[in-house]
Amino acid sequence: MFTFIGNLRVIWTCLKKDIRSALTERVFTIVSVFLPVNFLILMSLFVLAGSHAPTAVVMLDNGPYAHQFYHAMDNAHSFSLRTASANEADSLIAAGKIVAVVTIPADFDSRVSANQPVQVGVQINNLNTDFTNDIRRAIPLSITSFYAKAYPNLVTITPRETDWYAQDTDYVPYLAVSIIVVSLMVGGVLQAGISSAKEWENGTMKEMLLSPASRWAVLVGKMLAACALNVVAVVLVLFVVIGIVGVWPVHWGEMIWVTLLTMIIFVACGTLLGTLLKRWQAVAALTFGLSIPLFFLSGAFGPISFGTQATQVLAQIFPVYYAIVLQQHAFHGFDLNTYGVGGNALILGLYALGLLVLTTLVLRRSTVTH
Amino acid sequence: MKQSRTETATITETTEQTQTPAIEITDLCKSFGSFHAIDHLSLSVKRGEIFGLLGPNGSGKTTTINMVSGLSMPSSGTVRVMGYDIRHHARKVRQLLGAVPQETALYEELSAWANLDFHADLFGIPRKEKKERMTRILELVQLSERKNSRVSTFSGGMKRRLALGRALLHDPQLIYLDEPTLGVDVQARRAIWDYILSLHEQGKTVLITTNYLEEAQVLCDRLAIIDHGKLIAVDTPAHLKQIHGGSVIEIESEKPLAAVEEIRALEGVKDVLQDGAHLTISTQGTSNVVPQIINIVSREGELRNIAVREPNLDEVFLRLTGRALRD
Numbered sequence: 028m029f030t031f032i033g034n035l036r037v038i039w040t041c042l043k044k045d046i047r048s049a050l051t052e053r054v055f056t057i058v059s060v061f062l063p064v065n066f067l068i069l070m071s072l073f074v075l076a077g078s079h080a081p082t083a084v085v086m087l088d089n090g091p092y093a094h095q096f097y098h099a100m101d102n103a104h105s106f107s108l109r110t111a112s113a114n115e116a117d118s119l120i121a122a123g124k125i126v127a128v129v130t131i132p133a134d135f136d137s138r139v140s141a142n143q144p145v146q147v148g149v150q151i152n153n154l155n156t157d158f159t160n161d162i163r164r165a166i167p168l169s170i171t172s173f174y175a176k177a178y179p180n181l182v183t184i185t186p187r188e189t190d191w192y193a194q195d196t197d198y199v200p201y202l203a204v205s206i207i208v209v210s211l212m213v214g215g216v217l218q219a220g221i222s223s224a225k226e227w228e229n230g231t232m233k234e235m236l237l238s239p240a241s242r243w244a245v246l247v248g249k250m251l252a253a254c255a256l257n258v259v260a261v262v263l264v265l266f267v268v269i270g271i272v273g274v275w276p277v278h279w280g281e282m283i284w285v286t287l288l289t290m291i292i293f294v295a296c297g298t299l300l301g302t303l304l305k306r307w308q309a310v311a312a313l314t315f316g317l318s319i320p321l322f323f324l325s326g327a328f329g330p331i332s333f334g335t336q337a338t339q340v341l342a343q344i345f346p347v348y349y350a351i352v353l354q355q356h357a358f359h360g361f362d363l364n365t366y367g368v369g370g371n372a373l374i375l376g377l378y379a380l381g382l383l384v385l386t387t388l389v390l391r392r393s394t395v396t397h
Numbered sequence: 398m399k400q401s402r403t404e405t406a407t408i409t410e411t412t413e414q415t416q417t418p419a420i421e422i423t424d425l426c427k428s429f430g431s432f433h434a435i436d437h438l439s440l441s442v443k444r445g446e447i448f449g450l451l452g453p454n455g456s457g458k459t460t461t462i463n464m465v466s467g468l469s470m471p472s473s474g475t476v477r478v479m480g481y482d483i484r485h486h487a488r489k490v491r492q493l494l495g496a497v498p499q500e501t502a503l504y505e506e507l508s509a510w511a512n513l514d515f516h517a518d519l520f521g522i523p524r525k526e527k528k529e530r531m532t533r534i535l536e537l538v539q540l541s542e543r544k545n546s547r548v549s550t551f552s553g554g555m556k557r558r559l560a561l562g563r564a565l566l567h568d569p570q571l572i573y574l575d576e577p578t579l580g581v582d583v584q585a586r587r588a589i590w591d592y593i594l595s596l597h598e599q600g601k602t603v604l605i606t607t608n609y610l611e612e613a614q615v616l617c618d619r620l621a622i623i624d625h626g627k628l629i630a631v632d633t634p635a636h637l638k639q640i641h642g643g644s645v646i647e648i649e650s651e652k653p654l655a656a657v658e659e660i661r662a663l664e665g666v667k668d669v670l671q672d673g674a675h676l677t678i679s680t681q682g683t684s685n686v687v688p689q690i691i692n693i694v695s696r697e698g699e700l701r702n703i704a705v706r707e708p709n710l711d712e713v714f715l716r717l718t719g720r721a722l723r724d
Contacts, residue, residue, distance in 0.1 A: 230502035239492045
């Protein structure tokens with residue numbers, strides 16, 4: 028009765044109807060488009076805020092060694108330095124605007140020249156141990172760097188660095204790529220999940236189930252609509268990452284198909300959640316509740332192989348991890364695991380297929396119990 | 398010769414099809430774990446009749462309907478719709494069925510036209526016919542002028558009419574209406590009744606679930622009363638009242654009667670309800686019992702009024718199930 032053409036018609040009509048419905052609910056559509064971008068901005072701000080400890084340096088000595096020490100601190104990648112007078116520095120730390128005050132004493136150059144011990148004053152606002160430990164680690168590192176430059180003959184142990192990759196990648200460009208995946212997850216699950224749940228809430232799913240149309244055709248139509256609506260959010264996120272953060276993909280083609288595959292997986296995941304939970308508030312709460320832990324778990328900040336065995340096992344249960352691996356490869360050329368691009372893509376493909384089959388089964392089951 | 402055989406086969410098939418009941422439920426059971434929602438239910442709905450399914454909440458009406466429409470599969474027993482077994486031809490049955498669910502299930506954010514357009518595509522209505530059918534249906538339910546308005550701006554009655562029109566769009570042979578007039582005003586209720594009766598005139602089979610016994614009485618050719626998943630009775634409304642109703646005697650006396658138990662003990666008296674000086678006595682047959690009741694009442698004081706009437710469906714329902722329909 029329902030031929031291939033008939034099923035295509037069902038897919039098209041479900042796609043058209045969902046887009047039309049979404050466009051009438053403008054506030055929701057705007058929120059679902061801007062939410063992933065919001066995620067990107069929030070996470071970037073989080074990283075930027077935590078990456079460098081704001082520190083004031085009181086330069087009581089302006090000799091060459093004192094300046095060399097200042098530059099050693101600046102190159103430690105841990106401080107956001109500014110010079111200040113003793114009074115200014117006191118006011119800044121009292122006001123909570125800086126984490127530490129480093130005072131280079133007036134006799135710094137003369138004592139260093141005479142090979143005499145020098146005490147560099149370090150005052151720390153230790154309300155946050157994360158920042159406190161950054162300061163405690165970075166000051167000795169700066170001292171070592173200073174000595175290595177000032178007295179190359181005295182420091183005999185030096186690193187001989189061999190880099191695995193041709194270029195260094197900063198923290199933000201690495202993280203921004205992971206955030207693309209999380210944005211795809213949040214956008215896809217919300218868009219598809221809420222759309223499906225609303226069909227149950229409004230009773231309109233019953234109309235579809237009472238029609239002779241194939242269940243899978245209805246599902247595919249709904250998923251394509253969610254993908255189409257999600258594309259706007261994805262383009263916006265990619266524009267921010269590529270155009271504003273300045274992270275250009277090494278492999279453009281791979282970036283596009285990984286993005287599309289990731290979107291399909293999370294749209295399928297959202298449809299499944301919406302069909303299971305049948306309440307849009309529950310879908311929204313679960314999406315927000317799961318997205319942050321999955322983001323942290325799945326190697327957003329660095330390869331999971333650097334983590335514990337337990338987190339590695341846990342991360343590999345979820346598709347977010349494989350999507351991050353592939354997206355990091357597409358943008359930076361990184362190989363974050365040993366499965367290769369094909370292996371990771373196959374796993375993601377199986378997730379997509381599995382979720383589609385599972386959603387169809389759940390829909391059939393829902394049909395039975397409704 | 399070959400052509401003649403084919404014609405004969407077609408005629409036989411058509412005759413068989415018209416003779417088969419619209420719905421045939423045989424020994425139907427549906428269990429959810431240890432709970433038996435439907436317990437060996439058997440009934441048959443003839444083609445072209447308006448058939449009412451009555452039962453209190455939780456009696457198994459919706460479960461039965463879900464199995465008739467293929468939304469749910471039976472634990473055992475069979476359901477045939479227009480001769481098609483729901484287990485094997487669920488999709489075919491859905492094509493033959495037009496459903497108007499209680500909640501109307503319309504896309505409120507879309508226009509009436511867009512709702513019908515979506516339904517037409519889901520049911521595979523040919524593109525060439527689609528526009529013409531949609532226009533005709535909107536005229537039928539008197540919503541042509543509002544075809545481009547969002548459904549969210551419609552009144553409850555308009556939504557019901559649109560849902561009814563949507564169910565008719567693919568020209569189904571069997572139409573199922575779940576509480577068709579729930580929550581609509583009296584005027585809209587009358588209009589919906591007229592639509593349903595016009596379907597009957599067109600030869601469509603209509604299956605209704607309702608909690609309004611007045612509605613069942615006006616619309617239905619036959620009624621089935623189910624309770625706890627079991628069929629309690631099935632017949633025409635008039636016959637149900639005749640067989641299960643007996644008569645009701647309404648008595649107005651001078652003062653509240655003390656000898657209520659004496660009346661209750663009379664042979665043929667089924668129930669006595671006392672409300673001050675007013676007595677409602679349900680009986681099975683009246684010939685002998687009425688003079689005896691008059692005697693008892695007159696002994697205590699003046700008998701001001703007496704009326705013997707046929708019971709209404711509410712009373713029949715109460716008698717058969719032991720509870721009111723809205724319990």
